[in-house]
Amino acid sequence: MKKLIYMDTENRGFSVSRKSEKIKEIYLDNAATTKVDERVLKEMEKYHSEYYGNASSIHDKGEEAKSGLEKARKIIANSINASPEEIVFTSGGTESNNLAIKGIAFSNQNKKHIITTKIEHDCVLNACKWLEKQGWKITYLEVNSEGFVDVEQLKREINENTALVSIIHGNNEIGTVQDLESIGKICREKNILFHTDACQSYTKENLDVKKQNLDLVTLNAHKIHGPKGVGALYIRNGIKITPLAHGGGQEKGKRGGTENVPGVVGFAKAVEIASEKEVGKMKKLRDKIINGIEKIRGAKLNGSREKRLCNNINFVFKGIEGEAIVGYLNEHRICCSTGSACSSKSLEPSHVLLAIGLKPEEAHGSLRISLSKYTTKKEVEKLLKVLPMIIKKLRSISPFGGN
Amino acid sequence: MEYNKIVIKHFSHPKNVGEIKNADGIGKVGNPVCGDVMHVYIKIGKKKMKGKEKEFVKDIKFKTMGCAAAIATSSMITAIAKGKSLEDVEKITRNDVAESLGGLPPIKMHCSNLAADALREAIKNYRKKRGVKND
Known part of the structure; x- marks a missing residue:
């Protein structure tokens, strides 16, 4: 029997209903990613073509790159009231979140309890679910109808085995901004490390690691008109963290691999102009x-x-x-x-x-x-x-x- | 989007949207919890086809809540079925619908490609109303 296939004769010379292909797109998906700022591109360009050295090399070419890298580190540290040595550059938000959660978990094998929320980004939730399979206990805090964490529940869930509390700052889907200061205060009083994923809130909301008692903060570049593939993790001085990528001692041994200097420099430029x-x-x-x-x-x-x-x-x-x-x-x-x-x-x-x-x-x-x-x-x-x-x-x- | 032009066309300008008052058969499939629901309405007529008097789909309309693929497959099945004999229409498969649309993304083949099921339900409903046993 003949197959029942519908031949749509109107499809010949078919054109999409768009009035004209010339209409410029209206990009309203900036929580996914943003357009790179021209000034960022210009800054990065130099570090691709001119200051292309390896930041670990001891010759002048290496020194040029190193200087750009450290200048960028200072800018990013300043933006959150941290010290430059507390900033570790990574490949982005996902890596920073993984390093924070797994890195702290691996360094605290005697405390196998982590508290997070039900509204985290997938990379936090999936890192936690993976740890669950390795024997960690994870508490996923409830949120109210507006997406706020209940600090009283947080207090109740903290126990002597809790190593880390990880709570997103500005939610990527519904935009709810948590009160970091009051959460940070609770964690500091109970002597528990507090990590926040600030990918969406960075340069938009106030971030002050001292005032808000933050121990680890995830930052990234491509949500703020910087390049993709670059991020940072703030790790408060004195906190032990197990690296995920072992390498040649870069980033004080916390993240191996040749530094992405053009990306990092672009990241810092994006922060500067925000x-x-x-x-x-x-x-x-x-x-x-x-x-x-x-x-x-x-x-x-x-x-x-x-x-x-x-x-x-x-x-x-x-x-x-x-x-x-x-x-x-x-x-x-x-x-x-x-x-x-x-x-x-x-x-x-x-x-x-x-x-x-x-x-x-x-x-x-x-x-x-x-x-x-x-x-x-x-x-x-x-x-x-x-x-x-x-x-x-x-x-x-x-x-x-x-x- | 990851859809081809035919899918986009049927999604943007779906054919035969609506309900038929006093429909001879109604087929409802899907589940709001899953995000796709299709309602298909048919009106059956009789005419001579290849020398035999046959029942055929005189009119067909749909209402769908769902993604682009769900709307496009709904539109496409109405286009395929309209004017065809019931015995032919019953043979339309999910694959026929997808093929007529020039293909669907693999992930959409299952959940959003419910149109063939909805039409079959509508025919069942018609036969039930007429007291004909469904097999």
């Missing part, structure tokens, strides 16, 4: 978007309104699915993201949205919009014009779209 003014601008645009989307029927903001990253917006829309929203936005050249199962490799809805109490069927309908210093008012206006039409259209297709 400004409070940009944060203020993003906050304004963020609130404009939140206020605009809240007018859409069946739209609900996730996370906190007040203690929220300046560039994060996260909504759920009733009766529709997030990947479809992102797909329609993409047709309008607007780049966003979703926590729906369909968009993830695991086909599970976002663990963060489930942790703040959303039902799986609600979590599927989420949309994350994340801004950068490059986001303009005009782009925001376009989003606010297009999004309600998209939601309306998807609801007209959905059996749960309502009227």
Whole structure:
């Protein structure tokens, strides 16, 4: 029998519904990654073509590279009120988080208990799950409906075997910013190491390792208009940590491997040019978007309104699915993201949205919009014009779209 | 996105969206918890096809909540089924739908490719209403 295949004759000369390929994209997925700043690129260029030496070499070429590396270390240390020797450069947030968690775990074999939360980035959760298989006990703290950790629960869960508390600073999905100072105080009083993943909050929220009693802090470059593949871990002086990568003694033996000097220099440049003014601008645009989307029927903001990253917006829309929203936005050249199962490799809805109490069927309908210093008012206006039409259209297709 | 142009087209401009009032058969598949739900509505007619009087899909509409692949497969199955005899329509498989769309990402083959199941449910529902035994 002839196969039942539908030949779509209209597909000849098919063109996507985009009005014109010339329309520039509107990039609103800056929590995933950001555009590298021109000034960062310029700075890095020199360390690729001119000061290309190995920072460990003793000749002048090596010295040039070493000097750039150490200058960068100082800039990054200063930005969080740390000392340069407390900064270890890594390949990014994932490596820094792994080094913090596994490195502290391996150095504290007699204390096999770690406390973290249910809303951490996958790399923290998966490092913890792996340690669980190796015999560590992990406590995953609950969060409330806005995504805040309950400090009373934290106090209760700390015991004599607890080696480390690891809590994300600004959440990558819902933007909730934890109160590091009060968590840090509890940990310091109980003499337990406190690590925070500050990939999303760095240069956007205040980070002061002394004031906030931080022992380990994960930082990275590509979320702040720096290059991909570079990050840092702040390790407070005197803390013993087992390296994950053994090598030629680089980074005081805490992270082997020839230093990525161009990347590190670019990272520092990105930190240098980040400004409070940009944060203020993003906050304004963020609130404009939140206020605009809240007018859409069946739209609900996730996370906190007040203690929220300046560039994060996260909504759920009733009766529709997030990947479809992102797909329609993409047709309008607007780049966003979703926590729906369909968009993830695991086909599970976002663990963060489930942790703040959303039902799986609600979590599927989420949309994350994340801004950068490059986001303009005009782009925001376009989003606010297009999004309600998209939601309306998807609801007209959905059996749960309502009227 | 990781979809081809045919999928994107059926996703962006789906055919036969809606419900049929007094439908002869309704098929509902999927689960909101998983994120994909499809409702297929059919109206059955009779006409002479190859010299025999046959039942055929006179009209078909769908409503789907789901990702791009779920919407595209729903649209595609309505396009395939419309005007065809019931005995042909019953033979449409998930693979036929995916093939007609020029292929789907492997991860979407299972969960979002429910359209063939929904249509079969609708036919079952039609036969049940008419008192015909389903096998």
